[in-house]
Amino acid sequence: MFKFENIWLLTLLGLVPIGILFYMLLQRWKQKTRARLGDKWLIDRLTAEFSSRKFLLKSLLAGFALVLLILAAANPQTRSESGPQHKKGLDVMILLDVSKSMLAQDIKPTRLDRAKLLVSQLIDNLGDNRLGLIWFAxxxxxxxxxxxxLAAAKLYLQNAGPDAVPTQGTVIGEALRMAGSAFNNKDKKYKAVILISDGEDHDPEALRIVKDxxxxxxxxxxxxxxxxxxxxxxxPATNDTKKDAEGNTVITKLNEAQLRELAQTGNGIYVYLQDATAAAASLRSQLAGIEKKDLEDESFAHFNTYYYYLVGLALLLLLAELLLPERIRQKKADAIFVSPSNSNK
Structure with missing residues (x-):
């Protein structure tokens, strides 16, 4: 399979027709300038040592070198047949509750901070599995x-928080539905969801989606x-405890019963997050028991790159352009040029 690693750089090839247009305009300007300077025969003699053909050849060499350098920057590649192209793993979607209730400090420093620590440990130990992330409130x-x-997953995790989801609440059902859409529906296995939440959602729709x-x-x-x-x-907006519309202090509680029911219906396990390392170990053990599939991902493939050939050829063309003289060698230079129009005076 042939591809360009940085295919967007090929847009720079649009500079080629611009260069051709510039060359044509330059030649036209030269012709008009020569015509305005005076006697055509005298101008031709004075500029006889300059070759328009060599100037064209030098322009072509520089133009082809530019094209080769652009292609080299795009990095043409072919897939290596000898390298590993497939690995076995799972598709895992992590659903993280980032609602304001996750800012409660009954788990230190906050529920959300402890949950992010768990996700970070899962990312570090997912091995060859593919990972997707959904934040919900x-x-x-x-x-x-x-x-x-997985490096990109760590970057996304750093920004996880209530500000990432403008609408507050806890819609577990919608998050589960979105996770289902992210999977390949042709496979009837090899897929898992890890839902991390305080469970403050009493929507019966979530249980129906889990069954599906x-x-x-x-x-x-x-x-x-x-x-x-x-x-x-x-x-954080008021630097005070959150209150409801009637001014009463809001108390957020873990809805463990709902989370257990969702896990039982979904053929998975429920884990109470107290120690992130222990919770991550339980989840890894659970995922290890799922049958793996061949994951077709280009990050597993080895590619042969060819940019250095193009760079080498471009350098040769630029060297040839540099060494090619624009002037024509003359056997004997004339000391004085006399125009035929002035020879009879």
């Missing part, structure tokens, strides 16, 4: 589609964070 947002680029996902081969694992007794929520 009052709405669900796909942060990263399924990929093996389980029927399509998706394992639903849930992680509960918080305390059943509940805690107040610190609101």
């Amino acid at each position: 009052g709405r669900a947002y796909l942060q990263m589609p399924l990929t093996t680029d 996902l389980a029927g399509s081969g998706v394992m639903i694992n849930t992680v509960g964070i918080g305390s059943p007794e509940g805690a107040t929520i610190f609101d």
Whole structure:
């Protein structure tokens, strides 16, 4: 398979027709300038040592060198037949609750900070699995589609918080539906969801969606964070505890029963998040029992690159352009040029 690693750089080839147009305009300007200077025969003699053909050849050499350098920057590649192109793994979607209730401090430093620590450890230990990320509160947002680029996942995780989702609330059902859409529906297995939340959502729609996902081969694992007794929520906007419309202090509690029911219906496990390392180990063990599939991802493939051949050829063309003289060698230079129009005077 042939491809360009940086295919967007090929847009620079649009400079080629611009260069051709510039050359044509330059030649036209030269002709008009010569015509305005005076006697044509005298001008021809004075400029006889300059070759328009060599100037054209030098321009072509520079133009071809530019094209080769642009192609080299785009980096043409072919897939190596000898390199590993497939690895076995799973498609795993992590659904992280970033609602304001996750700012409660019954789990130190906050529920959200502990949850992000868990996600970070999962990312570090996912191995060859593909990972996708969804943040949700009052709405669900796909942060990263399924990929093996785990470094990018770490970058997305740094910005996870209530500000990432403008609408507040906890819509577990919508997040689960979005995760289902992110999977390849042709596969009836090889798929898993890890839902991390305090479970403050009593929408029965979430249970129905879990049943549909389980029927399509998706394992639903849930992680509960918080305390059943509940805690107040610190609101950074007011530097005070969050209050409802009637001025009462809001208490957020872990809805462990719902999260357990979702995991049981989704053929997965429920994990209470107290220690991130222990929770990550339980989830990895659960995922290890799922049958793996061949993941076709270009990050697993080895590619042969050819940019250096193009750079080498471009340098040769530029060297030839530099060494090619624009002037014509003359056997004997005339000391004085006499115009035929002035020879009879």
